[in-house]
Amino acid sequence: MLQPRRRPAAPNRISPGNAPLPKIAHIPSEPSSPTHRLLRGYAFDPSLATRLETALVSEIMYKVPWEPLERGPIGEYVEVVDYDPPSACFYAPVDLNDARVLAQNGLAPSEGNPQFHQQMVYAVAMTTIDRFERALGRKAFWTDRYKWKDNKVEEAERFVQRLRIYPHALRMANAYYTRDKGALLFGYFPGTEDRTSGQFPGGMVFTCLSHDVVAHETTHALLDGFHEHFMEATNPDVLAFHEAFADIVALFQHFTFPEVLVHQIGRTRGDLRSENLLAQLASQFGHARGTHGALRDAIGKYDHILGKWVRHEPDPTELDRTMEVHGRGAILVAAVFDAFLSIYHNRSRDLLRLASGGTGVLPQGELHPDLVNRLAQEAAKSAGHVLNMCLRALDYCPPVDLTFGEYLRALITADLDLMPEDEHRYRVAFIEAFRRRGIYPRDVRTLSEDSLRWARPGEDPTLEPGEMVDRLRLFIESIDLRHHVDKLRYLTTRREIWEATRAIRAQLHDAISGQVVKAEILQWLTGLALAEYQAPPGVKQHRDGVPVFSVQALREARRGRGDARVLNQVFITLLQKETVEHEGQRHTIRCGSVIVVDLDEQRVTYVIRKGLHDQERISRTIEFKESQVSSFSLAATYLIGSDEPFAALHSTGA
Ligand SMILES: [Zn+2]
Numbered sequence: 001m002l003q004p005r006r007r008p009a010a011p012n013r014i015s016p017g018n019a020p021l022p023k024i025a026h027i028p029s030e031p032s033s034p035t036h037r038l039l040r041g042y043a044f045d046p047s048l049a050t051r052l053e054t055a056l057v058s059e060i061m062y063k064v065p066w067e068p069l070e071r072g073p074i075g076e077y078v079e080v081v082d083y084d085p086p087s088a089c090f091y092a093p094v095d096l097n098d099a100r101v102l103a104q105n106g107l108a109p110s111e112g113n114p115q116f117h118q119q120m121v122y123a124v125a126m127t128t129i130d131r132f133e134r135a136l137g138r139k140a141f142w143t144d145r146y147k148w149k150d151n152k153v154e155e156a157e158r159f160v161q162r163l164r165i166y167p168h169a170l171r172m173a174n175a176y177y178t179r180d181k182g183a184l185l186f187g188y189f190p191g192t193e194d195r196t197s198g199q200f201p202g203g204m205v206f207t208c209l210s211h212d213v214v215a216h217e218t219t220h221a222l223l224d225g226f227h228e229h230f231m232e233a234t235n236p237d238v239l240a241f242h243e244a245f246a247d248i249v250a251l252f253q254h255f256t257f258p259e260v261l262v263h264q265i266g267r268t269r270g271d272l273r274s275e276n277l278l279a280q281l282a283s284q285f286g287h288a289r290g291t292h293g294a295l296r297d298a299i300g301k302y303d304h305i306l307g308k309w310v311r312h313e314p315d316p317t318e319l320d321r322t323m324e325v326h327g328r329g330a331i332l333v334a335a336v337f338d339a340f341l342s343i344y345h346n347r348s349r350d351l352l353r354l355a356s357g358g359t360g361v362l363p364q365g366e367l368h369p370d371l372v373n374r375l376a377q378e379a380a381k382s383a384g385h386v387l388n389m390c391l392r393a394l395d396y397c398p399p400v401d402l403t404f405g406e407y408l409r410a411l412i413t414a415d416l417d418l419m420p421e422d423e424h425r426y427r428v429a430f431i432e433a434f435r436r437r438g439i440y441p442r443d444v445r446t447l448s449e450d451s452l453r454w455a456r457p458g459e460d461p462t463l464e465p466g467e468m469v470d471r472l473r474l475f476i477e478s479i480d481l482r483h484h485v486d487k488l489r490y491l492t493t494r495r496e497i498w499e500a501t502r503a504i505r506a507q508l509h510d511a512i513s514g515q516v517v518k519a520e521i522l523q524w525l526t527g528l529a530l531a532e533y534q535a536p537p538g539v540k541q542h543r544d545g546v547p548v549f550s551v552q553a554l555r556e557a558r559r560g561r562g563d564a565r566v567l568n569q570v571f572i573t574l575l576q577k578e579t580v581e582h583e584g585q586r587h588t589i590r591c592g593s594v595i596v597v598d599l600d601e602q603r604v605t606y607v608i609r610k611g612l613h614d615q616e617r618i619s620r621t622i623e624f625k626e627s628q629v630s631s632f633s634l635a636a637t638y639l640i641g642s643d644e645p646f647a648a649l650h651s652t653g654a
Pocket of ligand 1: 216220243246
C-alpha cells in the first residue's frame, strides 16, 4: 500500500510568530515572439496539383521571417495592393493574423481565392528577400525614389520602405518590375486553347501564383536596389545579367523545397542532368502559352521536330550570336547551373559508389529512399552554396557597365576572400562551366583563379615603396571609417540605416574632395577625377573647381570565412560622368569604381574600376548604343520602354 508522502516541514524563517505569509503575485512569463510564420503555398505553380505524378508535392510550406503584419499583407518590406484595373475592383485584403488563418498556417492554396493569391505573393517575395539578406549579412533596400520638384529631388520621399505588389495588375501574359512605381505588377490570362498543351484549354493562368515569376520579379527589384545602374544598357550583357540573375535566384530556391527535391531526385535516379522540374522555370506559364515546355529551362528544351525534351549542349560560340536579353541571359544561367551540377556530382560521387558496390553505376530500378534522401541533402547543400556565391559576388561587381566576364571575376574574388581553401573545388567548377559557354573576362591572360581575382592595388610608381599603403591607411583612419561602420551595425530599422548611410556618404564625399593629397592617390587608384586640379575637360566641375562625382553607395559586410576568421569589409562606390564627342555627337559615359576596404587591417584590398578615358570601353559603349538605334526591334524596346526597361523586355518573357 502506498503511504501518503509526508509534507516536509516548512522552514520557519519567513513568518515568525505565525504571521500570515505575504502573498506573492504571480508574474506570467511573456511568450517569446515567433521567429517564423508558416504559410502554405504552391511549390512551383498550380499546374503540379493537376498531374497525378506531382500532385503530392505540389504544395509546400513557406517559412518566412516573423514580422507584425497589417491586412494586405503589409509588412516592413512589402505591401500587397490588390487592385484589379481590368475589372475596376479591389479585392478584400487578407488578414494573416486572423487566429483561424494563423492556426492553419495560412489559407489553403486555391486558384479561385484572391486572398490566397495575396498570401502567395507575400510568401514568395519575403522568402526571396530573406535569402538575399542571409547571404549578404545585411538588410536589403529598394532603390531610391527620385521625385523632382523645382529642379530638386524631394528628399522626404526618397527612401522607399515598401515595394508594392499588385497580384492582379494586368490582363495579359506578363509580369514586371517597375522602378517608377516601386512595384511588381502581375498579370493573368486565359491559357492556350491547344488541347495538346497539357493544360486545361483556355483555363485562367495567374502569374502571381507562380513561385518562379514572383521570385524572378522580386529579384529584379532587389538587384535594382543594390546596383541601380544595372538597368542601363551600355553593353549586351547588362540587361541580360538582370534577367539571368533573376532566373538564378528563382531556380536555386527550388532546392529549398524538400518534398519536391526528394521527389525529383527519386524520379531522375539522382541524375539532375536529365529533364527535371528543378531546372525549369515557370512551367505553367510556358505550357499555357502553347510552347510545350517551361518558359525557360537551364539544361534543355522541348524540340518541336523530335517532339520531345532534349538536353542543350554548351556551345562556346552561342554568346556571340545571341543578343536578345533573355536568350543571352539564359547562357549565363546555364553556365551557373552547370557549375552547380558538377559540384553536386562531385559531392555525391562517394554515395553512388557506396550504393553500387564501388562501381558508381547504379543498378536498374528505383533508388533506396535513404539514398534519395542523402542525395537530396547534397543537392540542397550544393545549391545553397552556389546561390550564396552568386549573391555575394554582387558586392564585387563594378557599379556600371557590367559584363558576364566581370561577373565571373566578382564570383571568384568574393569566394577567394571567404573560402581560401575551396576544398570541394567550387571555383574550378564555375571557371570550367563559364569557359564551356564562351564567357571570359576581356582583360585576363589565363583563366586561373589568380588572374581572375580582381587586381589588388599596386604601388604608385611616383611614391616611395610602401608610402601609398601608409597614406591610404591614414586616409581610412582620418575618415573614421571603422567608427561609422560600427554605428551602422547597431541600428535596427531600415530607415535609420538608410539615413545614417547617406550621412556617411556625404561626409566621405567631403573628405575625399577636401583632402587633395589623399584624393590624388584615390584618383590614381580609381581612375576617376576627384581632386581640385587636373580635372579633364569631359568631366563637369563645381564652381570651386572640384570635379563632380558622387559617393553612390557604402555597404558593410561582416562574414565568417571558411577558416573560422571573420572578414570585416566595407565597399565604397564612387561614380562620375564623362562627356565625349564621337563623330560630331556628344555622349555621356558613366564611370565608376568600387573600393573594397578591409576594416581590420585598414587597407584597400581591391579597386574594381571602370575609370575615365578608357577609350576602348567608350568606343564599345557608343557602338553598342548606335547599333541599338539602328536595329528596329531593339530600338522599339528601348525607346518605348526607356523608363521601364523590363516592361518591354517582358512582353515576350517574364
Ligand atoms: Zn525579368
